[in-house]
Amino acid sequence: MTTTAHTGACPSGDERVMLVGLLFETNARLSRALGAELEESCDLPLPWFDVLLQLRRADEGHLTMSQLADATVHSTGGTTRLIDRIEAAGLVARQSCPTDRRAVHVAITVQGNEKLNEALEAHLVHLECRVADRLTKSERATLTELLTKLKGDD
Amino acid sequence: MTTTAHTGACPSGDERVMLVGLLFETNARLSRALGAELEESCDLPLPWFDVLLQLRRADEGHLTMSQLADATVHSTGGTTRLIDRIEAAGLVARQSCPTDRRAVHVAITVQGNEKLNEALEAHLVHLECRVADRLTKSERATLTELLTKLKGDD
DNA sequence: GACAAGTTATTGCATACGCAACTAATATGT
DNA sequence: ACATATTAGTTGCGTATGCAATAACTTGTC
Structure with missing residues (x-):
């Protein structure tokens, strides 16, 4: 009797x-490619880019940390460490929330804004090949x- | 002068x-939810499920390890460790490739096949709420x- | 106003993964 | 044929992340 099989209905x-x-699979391939390209051109990890983007849109x-955790689909623990790193790089700043002393406001800094502008510019170029060349505008809308x-x- | 800003055109x-x-975001939320449900109902991590599925379809x-790494969108190093764990659990087996002594064949075991059947059954139930309830058949095709x-x- | 229950963020710990270096085997070019 | 380049897989190392426990604070209830 063999120990392997590949049958199964x-x-x-x-x-x-x-x-x-x-x-x-599409997500994995695309995020891998776009992440590498962003890192290459701007030295900015994709998760950092995501955080900066969420903050600008806010x-x-x-x-708050919780809102950021939800927006970026991370655990709150993971978000704490992620913001630790981005803050150490000077791209965001923690601020105490005036109305709830448990909460922490995370804001994008001037430096973070500049970095985000630079990253967005590069990102749009990458998106041209990876997205716009593959899907028409109406397909993208769908x-x-x-x-x-x-x-x-x- | 403040240290933060949120302007930017x-x-x-x-x-x-x-x-x-x-x-x-869609990928993150869906894989988190489906992964948790699969783990809950079958005690099978989503990456293991992916490996078993790829093997059955082969x-x-x-x-080979390389094919598996490509199919699951992992590095080869990551795939080595992943297969180590799944093999230790008895769900797959490494076999030497007769035509290329560098290569390693990974095959699903009988036990792996049973596990996969069980997982697929559960997965389909989860997909019902998370996918089929949200998109019609024709939307899914699109x-x-x-x-x-x-x-x-x- | 005091206490119970819920919420917010951080920390310790475990783990999964990528990268680069390495070994072994095969392919290629002269 | 032999040297070189390429490919397959594994390993050491660093790091990012989730989970569970914890501390600080708020809210609701009596």
Whole structure:
């Protein structure tokens, strides 16, 4: 009797299973490529870029650690360490929240803003080859719509 | 003079930047949720599930380490350790390749096959809520098509 | 106003992963 | 044929991250 096998009639090729597999793979390849390119051109890790972007988009110009953790889909513990590193590099600053002494506001610094501008400029170039050359504007709109639905609210 | 700022006219809201951000976020939330559910119901980490799935889909019933690394989008070093763990659990087996003595074939074991069947069954239930409830069959087909284009060949 | 229960952030610990260096085997070019 | 280049896999090392426990604070209830 052999110790291995590759039979099995289970739906390993099921359309939905394939779809999420494809989503995971596409994300992995794209984030790997874009992350390497961003690191190469700007010396900025992708997770740092994500943090800076979330902060710039924030209404008041700052977010709490929890909000940032949720926005970047990290644990709060991971976010603490991530912000530690970005803050040590001078790109963001922690500030005490005036209305809740447990909370910490994270804001982007002037230096962080400059870095983000530089990174966005490079990122857009990379996106040209990796995204715009592969999907038309209307396909991108459709994809945005479908991903928004898929993401859900949780 | 303040040390922080949140101004900046750069295209942080650019349609393409938003799209890849959405892709990353959707992937993170979905893989976190599905991974936790799979771990909960089958005690199987998502990366292990991915490996087993890739092996079952492989033509000959086995893949080399390099093929597996590419299929799962990991480094070869990471794949070595990953297979170490899955092999220690008895779900896959390394075999020497008859035609190339550098290469190692990885095959799914009987036990791995059973585990995969169990996991697929559970996974399909989870996909029902997380995917099928959010996208119609035709939307899923469109999404598959767009992601395939976006993934590219690299 | 005091206490219980929930929330916010940080820390210790464990682990998974990538990179670069290395070894072994194979392919290529002259 | 032999030297060189290429490829396959493993290992050492560094690091990023999640989980669970903890401390500080807030909120709701009586």
